[in-house]
Amino acid sequence: MKRFISTTSLRVVSSLNKTNNKSIVGVFNRQFTNSNSLSGVSDGKNSYTSGFTNTLTNGNKGGNKVLFDDPKFYEENKYHGISKEPFDKEIADILLADLNPNDIEIKPDGLIYLPEIKYRRILNQAFGPGGWALKPFGPPVVEGKTLIRPYALYCMGRYVAESIGEQAYSDSTPFISFATATESAKSNALVRCCKDLGIGSSLWDPVFIRQWKSENATEKWFENSKTKERRLFWVLSNGLDNKLPYPWKESDFNQVPSTSSTSSSSSSSSPISQSSINQPQQETISYHQEEQNVSKITPEQDDLEDIDIDDVVPPQLKRYAGKTWRQLVADPKGLSYLQWASSSFDNAPKVKNQAMAILEFINKSEVSQ
Known part of the structure; x- marks a missing residue:
């Protein structure tokens, strides 16, 4: 006979892809254990791999997507120790302590925040290393240009909170890997879970925000x-x-x-x-323009132009088409290719000068080291 955690289903809807009206729906209900996304559980297959594959390929057939593929997510013992008793006063004092104003950062749009590492330090100070942990419930899922993954926070063996972590990610984005995006989603979930412990609660207080x-x-x-x-x-x-x-x-x-x-x-x-x-702060490299291009530069500019190390290389460098200068330099064969490019492209002096500037930058970096 099936047991249900609750008769209430929690729907988490995301309008990440408005053009196709896609949505992510996570349902906290065991009756979904018979769905396609969990088919690997009953037939002995690897539930993690099977669930991940089906979530990505079959999730939108019916308009819904089940995110929580771990069968343990639907068992009541997941909530072991939930609200059993308050933590000791010594622990509570650490969790609820006022934040150091110097630890708080601000984003260019005016949103203040506490760096994720500060949350970890507070948890380590309160419970000790190993006294707390984040448990994932289901694999990472990419929807649109966002990677999401659900987590639950446990402290001293007790269930504390759960949340869905997210991070901007796309296969076409070269500056962040799938592994890095997954780790960022984990950190995002940790920060959200820590709100239930009262850590940094002043960051959501309008009076404190204005004063800070x-x-x-x-x-x-x-x-x-x-x-x-x-x-x-x-x-x-x-x-x-x-x-x-x-x-x-x-x-x-x-x-x-x-x-x-x-x-x-x-x-x-x-x-x-x-x-x-x-x-992070990006590196730039300056290079000289050819004489015939100097006349096009305004009086307020000098004869230098910046190369963004994360810019896409010119299309003339066909071997690395679509890649950035950073990726070219990181390639073991990139240095020899730059040497060839710096002695070629007489009909494209700008490309030639850029290759020479990158080479000079690499040589200076090696000398300084």
Whole structure:
């Protein structure tokens, strides 16, 4: 006779792909154990692999997608020790302690947050290393351009909370691997679960947010060095280096933009994405333009142009078409290819100069090491 955890089904809907009206529906109900996504459980197959494959291939046939493929997710003993008793006062004091204002960070859009590693340190301090753990319930699932995975947090052997972690990811995105995206989703789920323990609860308090911003952050103007677009972003005001990643640089709003074609550049510029702001500082390399191109440079510019190490290589370098300079340099055969390119392409001097600049950058890096 089947047993049900609850008669209530929790539906988690995501409108990640609005064009196709796709949605993700996770149902906390054991009657789904007979669905296609869990067919591997009853016939002796590997439930993890079978569930993962079917979730990706068959999930949208009926419009619904079952995310939680671990059969243990549907058993009541999963909730062992839930709300049995409060944790000791010593533990509670650590979990509920006020945050150090210097530990809090702010995103360019003004959202304040506590770095994920701080949550881990608080848990380790409260329960000790090994006294807490995140258990995944089901494999990672990619829907649209987002990777998601459900987790539950256990402390001292007791169920505490559960949440779904997410991370922007796509097969066509070269700067983040599937493994890195999965780890980021795990960290995201941990932060969400820690809210139930009261860790960093002030980060969601509007009064605290306004007070912290007034004392620790400020808004400054930044200019996109490529498009000359100007945006107002939040940064820390504690004197620490908090520059935004390339191509954004701090700008004086009262100054005239560095190019005369402000109107044309602003019309072609696109809004900055959140993922690009959160990426690590990018490396840039400067190279000299050929004489015939100098006349095209405005008086406000010099004879140098920046190469973004994460930009896609020119299409003339056919062997690495679609790849970035960073990927080319990381290839064992990339150095010899650059040497060939730097001595070729006389009919494409810009490509030749870029290859020479990358080679010079590599040589300088090796000397400095």
